[in-house]
Amino acid sequence: MKGRGRVRFALSGVRHVGGKAAELIVKEREKHGPYEDLLDFLVRNRGIANRKAVESLIQAGAFDAFDANRSRLLAGLDREMARAGSDRLRQSELQTDLFAAEPGAAPPAPEVRFDTHQLLSFEKQAFGFYFSSHPLEPWRAEYAGLGLFSIGRLGERRDGDAVAVGGVITARRMRKDRRDKQYAIVTLEDFDDSVEVMVFSDQLEKHRELLHPDRLAIVQGRVKIRDEVGIPQLWADRVLSFEAAERLVKAVIVAMPPESDSERCARFVARLERLRELAPGFPGEAKLYFRRAGATGRPRLAWAREYQLRPANRFLLQLRALFGEGAVEVRGELPPVESDYRRRRNAPPG
Template structure:
């Protein structure tokens, strides 16, 4: 429905301008609008590619529109649409060739319309992949927020939202998605400056060079981090800033804040040796010596109304990545495996 520019629909609704999608341009959008006005709403990706002026719109433009969500009313699976762009252009070119043949011979026997092929079967993108592509197309998350995917678990151990930060010099723990990450040269070495956003609010944050280097795989755009630090209140025309002193990704936070993984079993234990081999606890050097990063495991069994939990020993700690938790869950009774935080 969109045109090149943003348009008010009601007092509270604005229709997004297709010209604001990166990779389009005014001529391309005008070609889309013209085709839509002449032939009505597009029925499919193939219908779109057949009807638009392909001299004005190339494959990259179509891919940008898909990533932005412009085709969601036609097909929700953006991954399938992206995988089908080449097929759709081939179909459009074949349809145009058939139409040209009809014009030459003056009858339809020498050129007939071809039935639209199926879209390429592709696994739908997860929330992070979908929103990351969306951000490349429109510049920000439009249909959701990266924090949505993890908020339920994160809020079990990190209760304080950014909007509820206390005006205090005490240490506080918050979580958020990193954005606008950049590095500057400060008075005491290089300094990382970035925004943390947990959907309730966002705040500027800083991390010194040592902390930045120790967490270079975590402190980057579009990544979830859980951080501990102190709030530097707004003063002298400067906005409030959060001085980060510790950083965890979600797996490390599970080790730091989680008590254990509870795994339901009923007559058949998981392949514990294999799981520990695939996802061993991690060791890291600190000023206090070697530290083990791992989550303990308890096996939970129920019989005739009675329940018992078996705590596995220290050697049974594992590093709780998403893949590790999925593997424990797959071997648990009825898929019942959960990190217990309190």
Template sequence: AAQVIGGYSLGGADLLRRAMGKKKPEEMVKHREIFAEGAAKQNIDRAKADEIFDYMEKFAGYGFNKSHAAAYAYVSYQTAWLKAHYPAEFMAATMSSELDNTDQLKVFFDDAQRPVNGIRFLPPDINQSFYRFIPNANNEIRYALGAIKGTGEAVVNQIVAEREANGAFTGLLDFCERMGKHINRRSVEALIRGGAFDALEPNRAMLLANVDLALQNAEQKSQSANQGGLFDMFDDVIDDIQMQPAPAWSEAVQLAEEKTAIGFYLSGHPFSPYREEVRRVAPVSLAKLSEQDGTQRVAGFATSIRTIMTKRGKMLAIMLEDDESKQEVLVQGDILAELPREVLQADQILICDCRVYRNESGELRLNANTVRTLNQARVAYADCLTLTLQPAHDIDALAQLLLPHTQMEEERRIGLRFRYQNERAYGELLPAPQWRIALTEPLLAALAHLLGDKAISID
């Protein structure tokens, strides 16, 4: 209409379109006059020109919205159809579009594992993964090497090209030797922390401790190859290089290291080993708090603690995560002032009694009334201490540790139960009443040091 009736050029018609889209009244007034002048040259009187322009102006009020809504609705339908019928393929493609956005990857990762989607993630693997996320026919997705921090597309593509040309890597030494100048320390360490070598060697701590050795070995072999037969006599010595042993990380340390490479917990969650025990005192998961109001006891692994300055003073925001969801807990005022320093540390289980409510925007808010570490909660809520023993444990040392705590005031003492397990048998022992013990935080710390934290359970 602008060209045929109003005499607009293509460029002028585009300016009118922009004015209509932005709904600027002053621009539309100018274009009404331009349109009327052009229409007059087509022998169309002013009244008819204004009537036509009125229709165009009215369309500007809804036409663009409706056309956009229709397009978005169609794209939404296509997206939903793909997700419903090809969930693994859809999520792999979606996650591959956000390789550098850890926060968004975590959202997609959690969504993919919801029961309605039922997608299982396979860990990153130096011999199986590619730069992007790859689905398979079993509704599984192989984690992308490109999503590990410290790698890059060029490095990953070189890894893939090398293994496709010369076969699977057999270990860290073989990997560094074959990759040569195409790999650096940062990338190797990131791949180890992310679990990409687990199929070849599950002890990530040992691999990390031998990165220097592997890189030096690769450099020496490269130099030897470049110098011809002069150093051939040393080839056998180089080939006999063995990696130095190192104790494996604890599960908590391994998950923390993994998070530095992946951006979130992939192979497990530090809350999981304590779930059963913690749910006895804090039965409501963070994911279900939206259904609750009032005061609730919540628990989770503190992944971060940050300080917020407000008009009312200092406030702490603790990010708690369980294996279902995460939620921020606010601590302020007298409660914050009274908390001991050991409570206000990240990377530990915290149990909080909170006032749960929704703010004016409808967002869930948690204000803490109390904050306890796991050991503090064990002392506060315990009725019985259960210790799981194995043949390797020092029973005499355990008895000496427990004995002083059997002699404290009776009202402070709780029941004690032993579980014993070896390769052939399992049994429980309830000691005589005189072995009731007074549970304290120092005792729990000493028991964890002697037996390991997983050997301790509170009922």
């Protein structure tokens, strides 16, 4: 929306809706006024928006103004479509509350809320891409602190180069090689791009539970440049979950405001009290440092010896909320991994 810092996505761009249906939905709204709720929408667009289209619109958040609990809307969709299709309701202009119980009607759907990860998955299904955020966003500190390579820059690497990338699995295909052993081709997407990852039978057996769509994963492997098209692929040597990354983080660093800014320093000191309350709930081995720019502009690190932390993602998110999005970083290192890329390259699966 111009001037408001917002973006409106075209209704016709939502999967299963289409241009003609979107046009008729808008015309109905312009002719008879705004839609009052999901049931009103269904009654006024019978024969225009089928179940798949309405489901996609719910997943995309098109009905959030009526009820932001998309799980409840999806759970009650069949019931509301049946009500919208009844002769009695079509002949009546009386609009009842979306979840008001009728005599003999089924009870309302259980109160279940989807988490942010599930809502983003719905957006991916509805739009074809993540719209409001990215599943990797809560793990941005770990992503940067472990030195993961941007998928969008894999084209800069040479065939056989070792890299580590991280992202969300958006697709998985299962295949069998010449020895009749199963392997997987998964699509991994980070903040910038996506890449196909070959997971051969030995790694597949070790990491099968991590290789499902919508799971976050870290992949250490080798770049494979496909000769016929020049598009990089990744052959996996190891797959890790992002949850496992907390064992690899050795230091948590919190930025301090400049000493010259007394107001910000006072707020920082007050927030340290909250840190002292949080830290005992996450005992571990990672060290905590405070960083402040020195007189020469070079940062100085001060080790807070009283803290030994477990850098769980939940703890890091609370630190980011407390001190600011850009004020918290971590330092860690992925373990070395042996690769048999050269052998595999000479005998790719067929």
